[in-house]
Amino acid sequence: MKFKKVLIANRGEIAIRVLRSCKELGIETVAVYSQEDENSLHVKLADESVCIGPAKSIHSYLNYHAILSAAEITGADAIHPGYGFLSENVEFAKMSQKCGIEFIGPNLESLEKMGSKIESKKIAQDADVPTLKPIYVNDLSDEKILSEVTKMGMPVLIKASAGGGGRGMRRIDNIDDVLKTIEILKQESKLAFGDDSLFIEKFIQNPRHIEIQILGDKFGNIIHLGERDCTIQRRYQKIVEESPSPVLRDEVRTQMCDSAIKLAHKVKYDSAGTVEFLYDLDTEQFYFMEMNTRIQVEHPVTEQRTAVDLISQQIQIAAGAKLLLKQTDIKYQNHVIECRINAEDPTTSMPSPGLITHYHRPGGMGVRVDDYIYTGYRVSPHYDSMISKIIISAPTREECITRTLRALDETVVGGIKTNIDLHKKILNHEDFRANSYNTNFLAEKC
Numbered sequence: 001m002k003f004k005k006v007l008i009a010n011r012g013e014i015a016i017r018v019l020r021s022c023k024e025l026g027i028e029t030v031a032v033y034s035q036e037d038e039n040s041l042h043v044k045l046a047d048e049s050v051c052i053g054p055a056k057s058i059h060s061y062l063n064y065h066a067i068l069s070a071a072e073i074t075g076a077d078a079i080h081p082g083y084g085f086l087s088e089n090v091e092f093a094k095m096s097q098k099c100g101i102e103f104i105g106p107n108l109e110s111l112e113k114m115g116s117k118i119e120s121k122k123i124a125q126d127a128d129v130p131t132l133k134p135i136y137v138n139d140l141s142d143e144k145i146l147s148e149v150t151k152m153g154m155p156v157l158i159k160a161s162a163g164g165g166g167r168g169m170r171r172i173d174n175i176d177d178v179l180k181t182i183e184i185l186k187q188e189s190k191l192a193f194g195d196d197s198l199f200i201e202k203f204i205q206n207p208r209h210i211e212i213q214i215l216g217d218k219f220g221n222i223i224h225l226g227e228r229d230c231t232i233q234r235r236y237q238k239i240v241e242e243s244p245s246p247v248l249r250d251e252v253r254t255q256m257c258d259s260a261i262k263l264a265h266k267v268k269y270d271s272a273g274t275v276e277f278l279y280d281l282d283t284e285q286f287y288f289m290e291m292n293t294r295i296q297v298e299h300p301v302t303e304q305r306t307a308v309d310l311i312s313q314q315i316q317i318a319a320g321a322k323l324l325l326k327q328t329d330i331k332y333q334n335h336v337i338e339c340r341i342n343a344e345d346p347t348t349s350m351p352s353p354g355l356i357t358h359y360h361r362p363g364g365m366g367v368r369v370d371d372y373i374y375t376g377y378r379v380s381p382h383y384d385s386m387i388s389k390i391i392i393s394a395p396t397r398e399e400c401i402t403r404t405l406r407a408l409d410e411t412v413v414g415g416i417k418t419n420i421d422l423h424k425k426i427l428n429h430e431d432f433r434a435n436s437y438n439t440n441f442l443a444e445k446c
Helices: 012-024 041-045 064-074 090-098 108-115 117-126 142-152 175-193 250-266 299-306 310-318 397-410 420-428 441-445
Strands: 005-008 028-034 048-053 078-080 156-164 167-172 198-202 207-216 222-234 237-243 272-280 285-292 335-342 358-360 367-371 386-394 412-414
Touching (some): 005 064, 028 064, 090 108, 117 156, 142 175, 156 175, 207 310, 222 299, 237 420, 299 367
Parallel strands (some): 005 028
Antiparallel strands (some): 156 167, 207 222, 335 386
């Protein structure tokens, strides 16, 4: 089976990224767009385009019926959701299948199971994947919760089962704050995710955030493509990613990759996804956090390091193709760093939408840019502030840092504010260069 036409249910750089892989596979493309995105680059590059509603996402990019109607009208036989929006939405995937339109993502069972942080942790424990033992809040009385938290010891993290991207998560340092935070987080989670299920975990105080990229097909073949270190974060939102992780010993790296594959087999995973771990620098132990069943923002890091087109693989797997890559086929080269360029005020970190008066992207050896902006484009206030990803590869980490700084110096985005200077500050920081940092780096050092 091969898809003839794919509708891309997303916007921005990921819509363009998917579109390019479709073109190389000989697949026609349909772009959907909100009224706000009429002049977006993905609309101009697609074979067809359909307006699906007003600016607000709830009326456009999250509008199941408008997107499925666009797919039916244009004769699309598959939908690629990119990341964010509807990419891990089980109901949308079910509706797509009912309409006879393939959802480019994993099977419904693994999508549903791994979409719940509580369910996924139980599955990870059953698969003997290292996991921090959680306290499942909704099953316990207040007295029992406090008793279990006391045994666990402070600080702790309270998390929403359906949360993601740093949303639905609170660090608690005082046991007197536990119960009231639970009540607040339950209400927030119910409103945001339609699910008030919470759990509590021990807070690792000196962690790195490591994720393993995997590919699986519908025939039970699963491989990994190494790790990405995503430790540089602000409020749990990733800013800089790199591969290989400069902190992992080969033995630990192998154990982590094996654990990711073990978990993927447990849920019969069949797409391009990521298994995320916390790595405790003090003990060199790692713990399963969650599985993202979709393509990740930072997937180009792995593509540049392995020369494997993850989007193309994902599309072909969804079309029923057997994974031709074997684990021994995956070869690694160079060090890779990705910087997420956001339209934001460097002082307040608040979004900075507006008209781009001039734009110059960097170039040269080892430089890749995934973006969707151009001179004369107006960045909308209605969507995520990320406007570009600069992905750099070089033979060594030090050379990669130097090349990345050169590329950042070349990057010009006029008319709006960006976080380019923040990236320079991070890459020039002595602790980053010395590989001596954890997930608190931005809060403490920058």
